[in-house]
Amino acid sequence: MNRRQLLMSGASILSFAAAASLTGPAIAQSGQEVVIGVLFPMSGANAQVGVDARHAVETAADIINNAHDLDLPMAKNAGLAGLGNAKIKLVFADHQSDPQKGRAEAERLITQEKVCALYGCYMSSVSATVSAVAERYSLPFLCCDSSSPSLARRGLKYFFRPAAQDEMFSAAMFDFLDAQKKAGKKVETVGIFFEDTIFGTDSANIQRKLATDRGYKIVADIKYKSNSPSLTAEVQQLKSANPDVLLPSSYTTDAILLMKTMDELGYKPKNIVAQASGFSDKAFFDALGDKAVGVISRASFSLDMAQKRPSILKVNAMYKARSNRDLNDSTSRELMGLLVLADAIDRAKSTDGEKMREALAATDIPGERTIMPWKKVGFGADGQNVDADPVLIQYIGGTFVTIFPSAVAVAEPLWPMNA
């Protein structure tokens, strides 16, 4: 290399470096994008949940990034006003319903994709590992749709959950049973039937306690192995016990198999009050048709609340245009949660982990400005929103109708369901 070549190559290296140093801060300063890592099961048994979730959060991103005539947080303005109208950018990752894959993907999103917050994860068992990673990197984890109460009991600083957890859901379910009993219906025995990960076991622990406290006799208490090829022996045990109310906690595969097996073995449960999840999935009703009529589920959402929350119909139409299905218990929470997170980032005026955390902790969104039946969105010291009131819905006439609490109910419950 002669001197001239050396000079030229040196100049090109310098100019490249200068250009690089210019582009770096330029992007950061204009703040055009706020990158959020989104983890859902995109393959495996729960893949449809992930696909639906993706449509839900993309609908939310549309609401945030473009101007809409909706009375929801972040809807009016295009982008995050607090960050120079920056847009939300979502980076999706597939955790395959596996807590370890969730942990690895969370690490990758933070270190390689440089996301400023994590969002997800449907399955409580995965949310448990992902929130621990977020905590270690000091960035917020917004848990939109996992309902295990133990998630908020680990003293995490960066964990936030706007929706109800299963203690609140289960309390609503037992309030409903109490109300039925008061109205003269026979509700004395319950059967608890739950899958063997955090979601099912936590749900069962609470239901067991509530049943004992409120004087219901537990005649079946069955923990089953999820994704089994057959549930015959389990259903046989339920049939023998024949509780007044069956309280199942299952993901979609098992929910479908449970109902089909009950039908095959001639077991008509008197009543089913489900912990949502698989029982509120569209696939469940499509697979079962008339066999699902009368199933009651706890929920965070019901389309028929549109009279009280006018945004519901518009938002549902936006979601339906993408996914070809209505919002449900899970997708409504997934959609609303991102608005809550974006609202906090907007107020924080920064993507710094601690500042976002402080803004999230100071969240105060009135219930009317959500699509949920919640009183408001605000977080306690443990990151849980205690004002996320649940409802109970029943599958009647090919759709879900709200049946409890009576203040928001639009129909009387069909009780017993096989009447």
Added chain:
Amino acid sequence: MTTQALLQVLASGLLMGLIYALIAVGLSLIFGLMDVVNFAHGEFLMLAMYATFGLVLATTLDPILLMPLVVAVMFAVGVSAYAGVVRYAMRATTNQGMVQIFATFGLAILIQGLAQYFFTPDFKSIQHSWLGGRTLDVGGVFLPWPQIYGGLISLATFGGLFLLITRTDFGKALEATREDQGAVALVGIDRNRVFALGWGLGAALVGLAGAVLAVFYYIHPNVGSTFGLIAYVTVALGGFGSIFGALVAGVVVGLVEALTTVILPPALKSVGIYTLYLGVLFIRPSGLFGRL
């Protein structure tokens, strides 16, 4: 637990076991023939279920009438899998065993991915069938017709397979090829052709199982993994390559699984099968009827 409830559990376990046997036998056949474990076996099952579902939609005929068509489709899938993937994997000069494992495992992932892409991860279910939703009540023991039918199909298939292998030229060629791959070439049997037909037959058998399952089970890109693992355990328990072993092991797995659920907490239902499996491997590494 009452006697009636116990009878119910045993009857259900037996019927499910016969279906497990039908799922497993194709896997056993292919292994016996050419020492290749097909890791895409569960995915073949899933494809057969989608084929049944698709044909029901397209023809509006009953799934039972469509079974021969599904079997034919799956035969073609099996032959194609051999011709397109396995044949090349078998040419590997080093580490042939590993290459075969990766090839069929890769095929499994590919099929699952394609199924999710083309069929969506939504759950499908065949709503109407002559047998669907009907149950035979024998003194309080409920036997769903689709499962009874599946069990009968399974038994008939094992009978037919026995005749095919012992009474036909193709069966003799299969047996001869598994005895000595080199020697058959000397007597003019095209080894490649026998292998291709063996894969076709293996896939057709699991195809039949898929067509039976589709009537009463949900259909999903991931359904193969639910049954695939049980098929491997069944084959290992019965003995790799043994067709009679697959039948016995399938029934044993079905019964043990059902009984475990009664004796232990249901969350531990697989413990019984795997304990038995480990026990058999410990005492008899070639499986109950294996010829290893």
